[in-house]
Amino acid sequence: MSVIIKAPNREQNVSFLNKLDDEETCVNPGDVITENTDFMRGHGTYQASSNELRASVAGTVERINKLITVRPAKMRYNGEVGDIVVGRIIEVQQKLWKVDCGTRLNAFLNLAAVNLPGGELRRRGADDELVMRKFLQEGDLILAEVQKVREDGYLNLHTRSLKYGKLGPGVLIIVSPSLIRRRKQHIHNLPCGVTAILATNGFVYFCPLVEEDISIVKEVDSATRENICRLRQVTLSLAKHRVSLYDSSLLYGFEASLHFPVAEIGFESNEEEWLAEMKSRIDRDQQS
Amino acid sequence: MELLSDEGFRFDGRRAAEFRKIQGRLGVFDHADGSAILQQGNTKVLAAVFGPREPMASQRGAVSQERCIVDVEYSRAAFASAERKRRARGDKKAQEISLSLKKTFEATILTTLYPRSAISIFVEVLQADGGDYAVCVNAATLALIDAGIPIRDVCCAVSCGVAIKDNVAYSLLDLAYSEETARIPTIVATGMPKTGEMVFFEVESRLHMDYFRAHQCI
Numbered sequence: 001m002s003v004i005i006k007a008p009n010r011e012q013n014v015s016f017l018n019k020l021d022d023e024e025t026c027v028n029p030g031d032v033i034t035e036n037t038d039f040m041r042g043h044g045t046y047q048a049s050s051n052e053l054r055a056s057v058a059g060t061v062e063r064i065n066k067l068i069t070v071r072p073a074k075m076r077y078n079g080e081v082g083d084i085v086v087g088r089i090i091e092v093q094q095k096l097w098k099v100d101c102g103t104r105l106n107a108f109l110n111l112a113a114v115n116l117p118g119g120e121l122r123r124r125g126a127d128d129e130l131v132m133r134k135f136l137q138e139g140d141l142i143l144a145e146v147q148k149v150r151e152d153g154y155l156n157l158h159t160r161s162l163k164y165g166k167l168g169p170g171v172l173i174i175v176s177p178s179l180i181r182r183r184k185q186h187i188h189n190l191p192c193g194v195t196a197i198l199a200t201n202g203f204v205y206f207c208p209l210v211e212e213d214i215s216i217v218k219e220v221d222s223a224t225r226e227n228i229c230r231l232r233q234v235t236l237s238l239a240k241h242r243v244s245l246y247d248s249s250l251l252y253g254f255e256a257s258l259h260f261p262v263a264e265i266g267f268e269s270n271e272e273e274w275l276a277e278m279k280s281r282i283d284r285d286q287q288s
Numbered sequence: 289m290e291l292l293s294d295e296g297f298r299f300d301g302r303r304a305a306e307f308r309k310i311q312g313r314l315g316v317f318d319h320a321d322g323s324a325i326l327q328q329g330n331t332k333v334l335a336a337v338f339g340p341r342e343p344m345a346s347q348r349g350a351v352s353q354e355r356c357i358v359d360v361e362y363s364r365a366a367f368a369s370a371e372r373k374r375r376a377r378g379d380k381k382a383q384e385i386s387l388s389l390k391k392t393f394e395a396t397i398l399t400t401l402y403p404r405s406a407i408s409i410f411v412e413v414l415q416a417d418g419g420d421y422a423v424c425v426n427a428a429t430l431a432l433i434d435a436g437i438p439i440r441d442v443c444c445a446v447s448c449g450v451a452i453k454d455n456v457a458y459s460l461l462d463l464a465y466s467e468e469t470a471r472i473p474t475i476v477a478t479g480m481p482k483t484g485e486m487v488f489f490e491v492e493s494r495l496h497m498d499y500f501r502a503h504q505c506i
Binding site for chain 1 (some may be wrong): 404405440
């Protein structure tokens, strides 16, 4: 087996992948956005004095009617109702699990908001609270939906569907949530026999194809394992070059990378080649 | 020892009111929410920001319903200065700088936006050549911007000394280590240039009033 040792990657974006809109204005913290008092202040702005609206983060200014917001390139995930998230159980408490999903405060998964495995009906009482750790214990990964954003900032999750629940064997990659493109579907069954979960909180999970019920765990064959590894490498490269992640970017990236063995996808010279191929396919799609 | 030569140059060839060369880069750490490395002359500081996140068990006591906790840890690498030093953190000097950095960033960050959360800032001096506190503030601000944490303004700091030559006081901007140790009156100023606010101001030693009047900047 050959061993390849290389210097750390140059942190450089492949320039053709990202283009800035000319119309967008970029601001830095403290910059005055407007002195007009007609506007409403949104996220990323603050009122310095009675007539000055200043930016509080570095990013692009967005204007929707009278609301002005500044969107930074990188930010922690802010939960919204209906979002699909992947999270890790960090604590089992009475009647609820505490879940870490990259938010500024932990999320809660109530015992009442889960479907027990096998569709078993739950009897309320002290007994089932005692066996909570049997279903989900510390360190488990779950796929859930945001049920409610509480007033104090905590998220309430639920897994009341067969689509959601404890995740089986697979690979987790954490990227910036701003890279995940919001779509109707966030769970994709790819033709290579892998299910890709692009959760809105930036947690990307690859696992062998799941059928209707996520809780059914099968053995993983070596071809699927290799595909998962390839997808992981592709995702890391895409995240490095700040390409937004969604089904076609992932799928085209995967197919373009097939020219290279998995271990060589991340090489700078190869990266440029397959990223260009992926980009041209996406462009062609957009034109047609 | 003359800090300012007859021709008006300092040890490292700068004019009195000249900065050292500044170089910086954002996003050097993957696992932190925001990070930056900043080099000012030969002083080099690495800053990493984590959060806003759930407070750690050790921070529980400080949790507030109105604002988020800001914690700053300043440390100096053992190889940062000419003499190798054990005990990278925890000494009195480091504690003092940590505390003033904490005060600085509590005033800079819009803390009321994140009640019950905590923001941790770690700054590590990799190379120390004067102006540690000032470079730490600048590096940490860059890291906060990288993390997308709302701040009032770009908070920046500079150290400044006074050199007296032929009974005229000249202010020396951005002191290097050799000038810091020359026992001259120094100030460290932290401010927000766009809003025009002063955040932190520290004066060491005294200066005669007469020099203030004759104070000159070149």
